[in-house]
Amino acid sequence: MKKTYRAVGIVASVAMVAAGLVAGTSAADAATKVLTISSDLPLQGSSFDSNDSTNKAIALYLKQIKYKAGKYTVKFKIYDDATAAAASWDPAKCAANAQAHVANKSEVAVMGTYNSGCAKIEIPILNQAPGGAMTMVSDANTNPGLTKAWNPGEPDVYYPTGVRNYARVCTTDDNQGAAAAQFAKSIGVKNVYVLNDTQTYGQGVAQAFTTEAKKIGLNVLSSGAYGEGWDAKQSDYTALFTKIKALNPDMIYVGGIFDNNGGQLMKDKVAVLGDNTAVKFMAPDGFTGYPQFNSMPEANGAYLSFAGLSSDLLAKIDPKGAGANFVKAYKKAYGKAPVGSYPVYGVAAVQVILAAIAKSDGTRKGVTNAIFSGSGITIPAKVSVLGKALSISTLTGDTLAKDVTIEVVKGGQETTLKAQTVK
Amino acid sequence: MSITKKTDSKSRRPKAVKQSASQRKWAIGFIVAAVAIWVFYTYIMVHLPDGAQTIVQNWFPPTALNEAMVWVIAALGLNIVVGYAGLLDLGFVAFWAIGGYTAGWFMSSFFRQVNIHILSTSPKVVPGMHISFWGVIFIGGLICAFFGLIIGAPTLRLKSDYLALVTLGFGEIIPQFFVNGSNIGGFNLTNGTQGISPVDNIGVPGRSLSPFDFSWKFFIFVLLTAFMVFMSLRLRTGRLGRAWLAIREDELAASMMGVPLMRTKLSAYAVGAFSGGVGGVAYATHVGGVFADRFNFSISIILLAMVVLGGMGNVWGVMVGALLLAWINSTGLPAFGDLVNNTFHTTINFPSYNFLLFGGALVLMMLFRREGLIPESRLKAILHEDDESAPEIGGAE
Numbered sequence: 001m002k003k004t005y006r007a008v009g010i011v012a013s014v015a016m017v018a019a020g021l022v023a024g025t026s027a028a029d030a031a032t033k034v035l036t037i038s039s040d041l042p043l044q045g046s047s048f049d050s051n052d053s054t055n056k057a058i059a060l061y062l063k064q065i066k067y068k069a070g071k072y073t074v075k076f077k078i079y080d081d082a083t084a085a086a087a088s089w090d091p092a093k094c095a096a097n098a099q100a101h102v103a104n105k106s107e108v109a110v111m112g113t114y115n116s117g118c119a120k121i122e123i124p125i126l127n128q129a130p131g132g133a134m135t136m137v138s139d140a141n142t143n144p145g146l147t148k149a150w151n152p153g154e155p156d157v158y159y160p161t162g163v164r165n166y167a168r169v170c171t172t173d174d175n176q177g178a179a180a181a182q183f184a185k186s187i188g189v190k191n192v193y194v195l196n197d198t199q200t201y202g203q204g205v206a207q208a209f210t211t212e213a214k215k216i217g218l219n220v221l222s223s224g225a226y227g228e229g230w231d232a233k234q235s236d237y238t239a240l241f242t243k244i245k246a247l248n249p250d251m252i253y254v255g256g257i258f259d260n261n262g263g264q265l266m267k268d269k270v271a272v273l274g275d276n277t278a279v280k281f282m283a284p285d286g287f288t289g290y291p292q293f294n295s296m297p298e299a300n301g302a303y304l305s306f307a308g309l310s311s312d313l314l315a316k317i318d319p320k321g322a323g324a325n326f327v328k329a330y331k332k333a334y335g336k337a338p339v340g341s342y343p344v345y346g347v348a349a350v351q352v353i354l355a356a357i358a359k360s361d362g363t364r365k366g367v368t369n370a371i372f373s374g375s376g377i378t379i380p381a382k383v384s385v386l387g388k389a390l391s392i393s394t395l396t397g398d399t400l401a402k403d404v405t406i407e408v409v410k411g412g413q414e415t416t417l418k419a420q421t422v423k
Numbered sequence: 424m425s426i427t428k429k430t431d432s433k434s435r436r437p438k439a440v441k442q443s444a445s446q447r448k449w450a451i452g453f454i455v456a457a458v459a460i461w462v463f464y465t466y467i468m469v470h471l472p473d474g475a476q477t478i479v480q481n482w483f484p485p486t487a488l489n490e491a492m493v494w495v496i497a498a499l500g501l502n503i504v505v506g507y508a509g510l511l512d513l514g515f516v517a518f519w520a521i522g523g524y525t526a527g528w529f530m531s532s533f534f535r536q537v538n539i540h541i542l543s544t545s546p547k548v549v550p551g552m553h554i555s556f557w558g559v560i561f562i563g564g565l566i567c568a569f570f571g572l573i574i575g576a577p578t579l580r581l582k583s584d585y586l587a588l589v590t591l592g593f594g595e596i597i598p599q600f601f602v603n604g605s606n607i608g609g610f611n612l613t614n615g616t617q618g619i620s621p622v623d624n625i626g627v628p629g630r631s632l633s634p635f636d637f638s639w640k641f642f643i644f645v646l647l648t649a650f651m652v653f654m655s656l657r658l659r660t661g662r663l664g665r666a667w668l669a670i671r672e673d674e675l676a677a678s679m680m681g682v683p684l685m686r687t688k689l690s691a692y693a694v695g696a697f698s699g700g701v702g703g704v705a706y707a708t709h710v711g712g713v714f715a716d717r718f719n720f721s722i723s724i725i726l727l728a729m730v731v732l733g734g735m736g737n738v739w740g741v742m743v744g745a746l747l748l749a750w751i752n753s754t755g756l757p758a759f760g761d762l763v764n765n766t767f768h769t770t771i772n773f774p775s776y777n778f779l780l781f782g783g784a785l786v787l788m789m790l791f792r793r794e795g796l797i798p799e800s801r802l803k804a805i806l807h808e809d810d811e812s813a814p815e816i817g818g819a820e
Binding site for chain 2: 096117157158
């Protein structure tokens with residue numbers, strides 16, 4: 001008898017818990033319409049610090065605005081597009097995430113991705129979502145081909161249904177490379193040698209730099225459209241720099257990301273060509289946001305560019321503006337400044353998504369239409385965390401701003417030197 | 424000693440019969456499981472309450488299942504090389520990459536110079552090579568089989584460690600070739616690390632499968648897996664399979680008994696590579712693109728771990744091993760991490776312990792169950808021969 005009672009008890013409690021779970025979710029849905037927005041970033045490997053900061057910044061921002069977007073309440077969900085086996089973004093994980101975004105019925109828009117390669121997989125999948133394309137707004141994809149004509153077939157190959165569903169708040173590599181070349185000329189550089197990490201991003205920036213440098217009359221010593229590739233798997237670059245030394249450049253421009261053995265490259269550059277005052281060293285935003293890089297003694301004096309406005313610059317431009325205030329609030333909430341400048345751009349991307357949700361009928365299709373049709377989305381300067389008005393082109397999804405920040409590594413920190421607007 | 428046991432034909436016969444009966448049981452189990460999963464995701468899942476659907480999405484998303492099936496296909500190929508023929512291969516990612524790029528070349532708009540459409544569901548106006556998935560599977564498999572022969576040829580005189588080193592080199596060279604293949608005499612063959620994307624959707628009669636037709640894709644991947652299993656099992660019991668097993672157990676003895684070493688080993692590489700190529704094509708269509716720098720050494724190692732963990736030489740064991748490890752890598756660990764973090768309000772980054780867990784599991788397996796999760800009876804017998812014969816030796820002395 002006792003056994004029967006116990007069995008009944010167990011069954012009853014299980015049933016109650018199950019009923020509670022089901023009832024809990026349906027009751028919440030009925031009260032207010034809760035929409036989910038998500039972030040899709042690599043949270044493993046060396047870009048973890050920066051992306052973790054981005055997620056924290058978004059969570060803080062949503063708390064500040066009390067999770068409201070127009071008449072809707074928003075919830076934030078975090079996705080990781082990296083796997084341990086790859087130690088960085090993984091194509092299969094990107095595809096799986098894109099499908100999970102669509103499968104999650106309450107999800108209306110995605111903030112991401114961090115890597116352009118991952119975006120190339122996710123955009124077409126989100127584009128084909130049943131019931132209308134789902135929008136993704138990126139804080140960090142700088143590859144031009146995602147939104148404008150670049151390689152043959154781009155960008156149309158990424159939008160199989162013919163509808164646009166991808167926007168970004170950072171400027172693209174072509175602008176960044178061009179700004180870097182203009183900056184190089186302004187500090188008196190005459191002969192420059194260009195290197196790239198043989199990846200999509202690195203080659204893109206290096207190509208833009210090379211093209212602009214030639215146009216404005218710099219002497220490019222490296223051959224090819226995007227300079228010489230360096231092999232990330234090599235343990236030593238002394239031979240490479242010894243070869244370059246014979247050509248006597250004033251500056252080495254490195255198109256690539258720090259993850260691709262950038263530390264060793266930096267060390268060997270200084271060992272062979274001398275410190276960064278003798279022969280200057282400049283890299284794009286693939287080298288920003290890495291405390292490991294900034295703390296290297298060899299990195300002192302290295303110039304970096306960032307496709308947007310750095311957190312420092314936000315404070316400088318308008319010390320009482322929304323951007324500066326947000327960075328202050330972040331420091332107060334988490335005890336340290338956001339890592340690199342992408343976290344603020346992550347928030348800017350979320351601002352675009354929230355504005356679109358407020359304008360929409362709360363569906364994915366509505367959000368996509370809000371960004372890509374009619375007057376589009378503009379975040380006024382008063383509230384924009386970027387410190388100035390942010391407008392998204394309804395045709396391409398690109399930001400209309402072409403700001404590039406030039407930074408210099410000083411005393412183990414990235415310090416902002418100036419803003420370089422592309423001419 | 425045990426020699427008498429082995430040559431005793433009377434005791435072997437019933438065992439063989441029993442084995443084929445157990446194979447049949449496994450095959451029926453596989454079909455039943457596949458049908459059950461298919462029915463669940465196609466018909467039952469949509470009727471579940473939202474809470475239950477979320478749980479399924481978090482722990483067993485249909486896309487992770489499809490990805491796991493792709494791993495199974497490739498692992499079955501590696502099983503032929505490592506499990507049947509006993510040739511240690513540390514560079515299987517090469518075939519995975521070649522298969523992937525075959526899909527990239529023949530199923531996308533990459534070669535915009537041409538406009539070829541063969542039984543493809545993509546619109547005729549889109550330039551590039553668009554060949555039906557079903558054709559590309561065979562093309563990919565055959566190209567890989569050819570490369571299997573190429574890698575096999577120089578390794579014929581090598582054994583164990585040296586062989587492993589050559590395959591390791593091959594596995595590093597091929598992806599590197601794809602990374603640097605954007606300018607081969609001015610011709611862009613691979614698009615470098617920018618990769619080729621998007622790859623066409625799989626076409627079935629009448630329509631093209633969108634990335635959300637999970638059930639259809641699952642059905643197709645199960646079909647491919649079933650074909651691989653059938654091929655493996657039939658080959659194993661045939662003349663070629665027995666020759667492979669003979670080589671695995673004692674190469675010298677096998678060659679003395681008249682097994683042609685060269686032909687047998689080469690065919691193991693070719694058949695294994697064929698499966699690897701099919702897996703690569705399936706992977707590219709599952710993901711929707713190929714990226715040269717994503718084909719790294721860790722893929723070879725995980726595939727090998729699947730084969731060893733599951734049970735070298737036993738297709739069912741390898742299948743279970745592959746499903747398990749693929750699930751852990753893509754879904755299991757992150758989902759488990761979320762559960763723990765949400766329950767105890769901690770912020771442990773579980774996926775970063777992935778390799779530690781893999782390594783730990785493999786060490787434990789080797790200590791307590793060397794023959795794998797579902798061992799091959801023959802291999803088990805060999806591995807445990809010492810245990811049985813030990814007292815006999817003691818007695819003889």
